[in-house]
Amino acid sequence: MIHAANENPLLDRPRLAGLTSWDADWAGLRVVVAGIGVSGFAAADTLIELGARVVVVDGTDTDATRARADTLRIVGAAGVLLGPAAQEAVPDVEGARPELVVTSPGLRPDHPLLAAAAAEGIQIWGDVELAWRVRERAGKKTAEWVCITGTNGKTTTVGMTASILRAAGLTAAAVGNVGTPVLDALREPVEYDVLAVELSSFQLHWTHSMSPLASVVLNIAEDHVDWHGGYENYAADKARIYENTRVACVFNAQQPETVRMVEEADVLEGCRAVGFTLDTPDVSMLGVVEDLLVDRAFLADRRGSALELASVADTGPLPTPHGVANALAAAALARAAGVPPEAVRDGLRAWEPGDHRLQAVATTHGVVWVNDSKATNPHAADAALSAFGSVVWIAGGLSKGVSYDRLVARHAERLRGVVLIGTDNAGLLAALAEHAPDVPVLPAGEEGSADGDAVMAHAVRLAHGAARRGDTVLMAPAAASMDQFSSYAHRGEAFVREVVDLVERLS
Template sequence: MIHASNDNPVLNRPRLAGLTGWDADWSGLRVVVAGIGVSGFAAADTLIELGARVVVVDGADTPATRGKADTLRIVGAADVLLGEQHQSSVPDVDGERPELVVTSPGLRPDSPLLAAAAAERIQIWGDVELAWRVRERAGRRTAEWVCVTGTNGKTTTVGMTEAMLRAAGFTVAAVGNVGTPVLDALREPVEHDVLVVELSSFQLHWAHSVSPLASVVLNVAEDHVDWHGGYANYVADKSRIFEHTRVACVYNAQQPETVRMVEEADVVEGCRAVGFTLETPDVSMLGLVEDLLVDRAFLEDRRGSALELASVADTGPIPTPHGVANALAAAALARAAGAPPEAVRDGLRAWEPGDHRIQAVATTHGVVWVNDSKATNPHAADAALSAFGSVVWIAGGLSKGVSYDRLVARHADRLRTVVLIGTDNDGLLAALAEHAPAVPVLPAGADGAADGDAVMAAAVRLAHGAAQRGDTVLMAPASASMDQFTSYAHRGDAFIREVAELVERLS
């Protein structure tokens, strides 16, 4: 697999190397922006405001992209090129070769446009790299960044961290892969003290110089291996979050991969490694003592004492091991940024879990129905399955090239029935046949069916027929959603709607 490198050979070109603030000389810089989605639009809009000359390229020629293109043309973009025919090469900007490509995170490194840019030695940034370079602006406060990545739990941890920092009195915003582009937050009139930045492996691949106050890798497991060209590349991109961290690299002390990441990280001198664990914490860690979250990292007498931060019950309406781990990671980030102990507790109590994350939606005839549509890979589904006893499991979708063997083997004993949705289930079916051969598997629709809403209706009917009093019907697909749904949220909403209609029929 060809990979466009994130270690660009032209990083030290004088013009680009000097672009390290909003007030630097961006005027006339020739830039191609790849993608006109949320992050691509924000990048193009920012560059136009800075005075760069911009060409935007997107393979989709739809009413939505045409509408965004019209907006960018109005505010001064040099050109917007829509359609697959523009994806195979790097276009000129006003008749000259571009000096920079800014890519949207979803575009694969081996895509023709990015591979061509790398071959031509044109530097490639992501939107996060651009945001880091323009974060300082004359007359405005410069926000500190605390950065979050991991295979699972990112958005929850970002939300918890934001709530803790807000409880501490900071002006704070959650940005990045959580939904709001960092560039949009930087251009808001509000001056933030801290930005809590969720970073995907895609975004980290193209981040060269980000130097956060604190950073965390929550966990790593197989995910997006097709995009990265293998698990080792995926882990390597995740580990980039620790590079240049200044105060605290927060790591999962119970996962060897994240321990190695922090040991090998090239950090700013004086940066500390701070672990989190679901066990009793050692020095320079946060962890559990009975049902309390405690801190042995951010206090003077950390060898002889620990600070109580919160209780397990504060971590959510359905406390789970991974939810507690997320809370400990968030607490470490908040403490690194200066939040007092009581702000951790108050923030957790104020935080509201997002939809589609182990969300109890109904109870009927002794059966609990839980929506975890955000479980788009086996690692996330493992966390959800671990929280319950006897389960009717609604699963399936786009596998993204991962293996399901470990997941099924671990939870075979708790599966009463598996109801299949999705179109790419060969790997899941093989794992079920190998590790849970006695568990009934019920298909919710013809393989390849495109009508996700109809498939979900069938899945809920089948799950209801299989469930017994005391069971949990858990929709944690362990797969991406885009084969039958527009997003994991669409999939979750369909589940919630069908369960509500079932409850109404049974009442």
């Protein structure tokens, strides 16, 4: 059973309720930190620095986790337990039961340790909840937070937002699920004006008290239903980002689900609802007029005029509808933070898209090769496929329990062929057979093969054989990568490497 994060019976326990700044009385607080990855390590290190007594547990016992464990012991962890048995129950902390569990976002709510903690009445926080509570520190500026979530586009939007904020002269950083834990940013000597915080549904599930300046759900589609126990739970956790927002709840005006999220959110008095749309914007929206991004929300005469912010061409080297939508959301968040209109244009022009997100890799014999390994679900792959005409599609991987029928039906006519990678493709194969029966399907590896690099090498050779002049070979798998690769980045790097080798052989 999935438990809502705010159902914990000890949410208002006096000591925990009073821990709302770095300078609060953290000394001696007994905490179990579940997970020793990037966010777990940051949480444990922070709590130790605050004077808490910390035991860290992690279900893996590898060279990497042992190295992190050694570091935490050196800085003062009360204990570090590694291996599968370490996370089967909630351990004592120096002979007494813990007062708090801080969990890494990857652990499901029904994980044995978390389920045991909930049953015992021990409060559970995520690393973002901890970060929010320690963000205020005597003698240091408190940064504002603008928070971004959505099924797709989070990392792009958080990067755009930070770039726009910096273009306005503010000290800003992109943090959170984007790679740099919020806790690490808070402990840096830099005094940030604003943090652009990317939040996953996992992180939001365990966040109770955050009150951002502005927040956005970019879009919502079926994803991570295995973790959340269903789409409704997943959407509910995404919607948590709007709770207690102070200035602007930014929403996708072209998606009714995000509109409802804002309508149902419990926000602070004075908070506005600000939409973004790819169409001509209504009052209190940002949108597109001809090839311009315009603002009808953050100006006095929003009923009778609009402010020009940027052009569609400013949104990236390969402008796409979802890229423009991300830019509009970023602009709305930054405008809520008070930046002038020209900073939107300058920030978008200065922003550099990350690797593995519609990354143009090469052109050979009239065929364009594009790496979109970040497309880890059908919604992201839909956006990628929509950007091109005739496509040889490299797809497949861990499906996370989602359906591919709508994706394949929508894009069947643009598919020259499909090259399959991954080990969990029954759903994708069924959708292709139903909606694109005439499209050639080319398996790139033996069923169950875990050698992703070898599979990708074969996939690129197959795609080269299938592509014709004017085609795009698009690696947008619509699935997670961990069956054959260590991460989506590893998968993308393997694709890029094989394409570069192919180009060199053909030149």
